[in-house]
Amino acid sequence: MFKRANINSAYWIIFLFLIISLSAVTFYFIEHQRELLTELEKNSLKNELEIAAEFIREDITAERYQHIEPFFQLWAHKNHKILNIKAIANNGFVLTEHSTSTKISTHTIKLDKEVEGPIGVSLEVEFDLREIEKEINSLTMLVIFSNIGFITLFMILLWIIAQHYLVKPLRDSEDKYIGLATKDPLTKINNRRAFDDQTLHEISHCKRHSRPLSMLIIDLDHFKRINDTFGHHVGDYILQLVTTEINMIIRDTDVFGRLGGEEFGVCLPELTTKAALLTAERIRQRIESLPSLESNNIKYPITVSIGLCELTNNEDATTLLQRCDSLLYEAKGAGRNCIKFHDE
Amino acid sequence: MLAVHPYLPALELQKRFTPLVEHLSTTLGRDVTLTISPSYEEHLNRITQGEIDIAYIGPASFVQAYQKQPELETLAKLEVNGSPFFHGKIITKSDSNIRQLSDLSGKSFAFGNKNSTMSHLVPRYELEQQGIMNKLSSFNYLDGHKNVALGVLIGKYDAGAIKEGVFLKYQNKGLRLIQNTETISEHLFISTQRVPAAISIEIKDSLLKITQHSNGLKIIKSIKPTVTNLVSVKPSDYSNLKKIMQKLNNLDY
Numbered sequence: 001m002f003k004r005a006n007i008n009s010a011y012w013i014i015f016l017f018l019i020i021s022l023s024a025v026t027f028y029f030i031e032h033q034r035e036l037l038t039e040l041e042k043n044s045l046k047n048e049l050e051i052a053a054e055f056i057r058e059d060i061t062a063e064r065y066q067h068i069e070p071f072f073q074l075w076a077h078k079n080h081k082i083l084n085i086k087a088i089a090n091n092g093f094v095l096t097e098h099s100t101s102t103k104i105s106t107h108t109i110k111l112d113k114e115v116e117g118p119i120g121v122s123l124e125v126e127f128d129l130r131e132i133e134k135e136i137n138s139l140t141m142l143v144i145f146s147n148i149g150f151i152t153l154f155m156i157l158l159w160i161i162a163q164h165y166l167v168k169p170l171r172d173s174e175d176k177y178i179g180l181a182t183k184d185p186l187t188k189i190n191n192r193r194a195f196d197d198q199t200l201h202e203i204s205h206c207k208r209h210s211r212p213l214s215m216l217i218i219d220l221d222h223f224k225r226i227n228d229t230f231g232h233h234v235g236d237y238i239l240q241l242v243t244t245e246i247n248m249i250i251r252d253t254d255v256f257g258r259l260g261g262e263e264f265g266v267c268l269p270e271l272t273t274k275a276a277l278l279t280a281e282r283i284r285q286r287i288e289s290l291p292s293l294e295s296n297n298i299k300y301p302i303t304v305s306i307g308l309c310e311l312t313n314n315e316d317a318t319t320l321l322q323r324c325d326s327l328l329y330e331a332k333g334a335g336r337n338c339i340k341f342h343d344e
Numbered sequence: 345m346l347a348v349h350p351y352l353p354a355l356e357l358q359k360r361f362t363p364l365v366e367h368l369s370t371t372l373g374r375d376v377t378l379t380i381s382p383s384y385e386e387h388l389n390r391i392t393q394g395e396i397d398i399a400y401i402g403p404a405s406f407v408q409a410y411q412k413q414p415e416l417e418t419l420a421k422l423e424v425n426g427s428p429f430f431h432g433k434i435i436t437k438s439d440s441n442i443r444q445l446s447d448l449s450g451k452s453f454a455f456g457n458k459n460s461t462m463s464h465l466v467p468r469y470e471l472e473q474q475g476i477m478n479k480l481s482s483f484n485y486l487d488g489h490k491n492v493a494l495g496v497l498i499g500k501y502d503a504g505a506i507k508e509g510v511f512l513k514y515q516n517k518g519l520r521l522i523q524n525t526e527t528i529s530e531h532l533f534i535s536t537q538r539v540p541a542a543i544s545i546e547i548k549d550s551l552l553k554i555t556q557h558s559n560g561l562k563i564i565k566s567i568k569p570t571v572t573n574l575v576s577v578k579p580s581d582y583s584n585l586k587k588i589m590q591k592l593n594n595l596d597y
Contacts, residue, residue, distance in 0.1 A: 064487075
């Protein structure tokens with residue numbers, strides 16, 4: 001059985017795995033591109049160096065020594081990648097030394113070339129490779145952004161799939177279990193335990209804020225007789241009907257539950273006895289107005305008796321319910337279809 | 345009309361000589377124009393044929409022109425860094441063991457242009473005089489003073505002859521002087537037979553008194569930054585060069 005926490009963990013593990021693996025692939029790809037570009041650039045610079053060497057060889061052969069320096073200057077002027085040129089005759093004489101003012105230690109490449117001829121000359125040229133770095137940087141940015149895009153899309157898709165196929169069924173089944181534990185299966189309202197829990201919560205809330213709270217205990221009159229006469233299925237139907245009617249009168253914020261058998265509880269936060277009495281009376285009248293059952297010309301009216309009391313300062317849920325219960329019995333004793341409360 | 349031989353690009357010469365031409369126009373009260381001769385030969389021809397009025401000319405060209413046309417009038421010569429004479433340098437590499445001209449036997453030697461005064465004529469004469477010329481293992485003419493300096497520096501030649509300016513430029517790159525050559529009078533201005541004697545005197549006067557003019561120094565320095573004055577000159581100032589050239593002609597180099 002999957003757990004939601006497990007699904008979340010799996011999700012984040014996939015996310016991390018994607019990031020790590022794509023980063024590794026990106027790193028490898030970029031390094032490979034850098035090597036490739038450097039090699040290409042190196043070859044093109046080597047070609048250029050060959051041509052330069054040929055010019056120098058010609059000048060030396062024709063004894064046009066004075067052409068060599070201007071040639072280097074022109075070369076460096078035309079090729080902005082040239083940082084330093086040093087040409088040394090084989091007797092040690094430095095024919096030319098051209099160097100740019102800005103020294104760049106990284107991103108440079110130094111190429112050597114021996115010029116054969118009547119006078120041997122060795123050429124050392126340092127080239128600037130920052131342009132490759134610029135290219136690599138923009139490529140890196142492109143790859144990173146597309147990776148982010150890919151990961152985002154993939155994770156969104158995965159999220160949707162996981163929600164639809166894993167999390168939603170799980171949540172539904174969780175909801176089902178929670179429902180089984182807290183709802184009364186017949187009337188679909190709170191069972192006794194859930195009613196007690198919620199009532200406890202409401203009582204402590206109202207006590208903390210010094211607010212009034214009233215409690216109704218509602219009991220169907222002569223329910224056993226109905227069950228015996230019409231069968232349990234009619235009894236169950238009456239319970240459902242009464243639940244529906246009460247639900248239509250009380251507020252959403254009120255706590256409504258089946259306490260057992262034909263007994264219901266309604267916890268009315270923020271209501272004093274006076275206000276709660278209005279609600280109780282409306283419930284009583286509403287139930288009374290339901291059509292009576294009839295068998296063998298005997299009428300079986302559907303009515304409720306209600307015990308009502310307001311929470312006092314040093315009272316807890318148990319005593320409140322006990323007080324309500326005794327008032328309910330008073331109402332039963334007083335002929336049913338009525339409300340009993342403490343008039344202060 | 346003032347003519348200049350094309351020792352530099354025409355535009356550069358135009359720039360260098362225009363202040364002088366303008367100065368002459370003002371002082372003479374005549375319209376003086378500048379013309380750049382297309383070649384050294386044509387320059388000589390124009391002078392000897394009298395096709396131009398005034399000419400700026402090098403010492404060797406003057407000797408040649410004067411031999412053909414003795415009616416040429418010498419006007420003024422340059423005084424460079426305070427001296428109206430200049431000399432050439434016979435040079436070698438700093439680390440060479442050549443100390444004097446006699447050490448040159450068995451060595452290779454580089455001259456500049458065959459017609460150049462200081463990279464060929466004068467030093468050549470001195471090598472001939474000392475009997476070293478035929479002891480050299482080889483010699484060659486490289487086009488230009490700079491080429492000679494670099495040819496020696498690069499190790500192709502053991503020694504060479506160059507003018508002072510180029511020597512100063514390359515000295516700290518590893519050149520060493522073996523010996524200065526004989527001094528020769530500097531470049532000069534001449535007028536041709538076409539110019540009447542009276543006007544010739546006027547021009548000479550104007551040139552020689554140029555530094556008394558408020559802008560005079562600026563005008564002559566525009567020709568060459570090291571020029572300090574224009575001084576009087578006579579044909580015999582070049583007799584030593586004439587002797588050298590005659591001697592070399594006889595040797596049929």
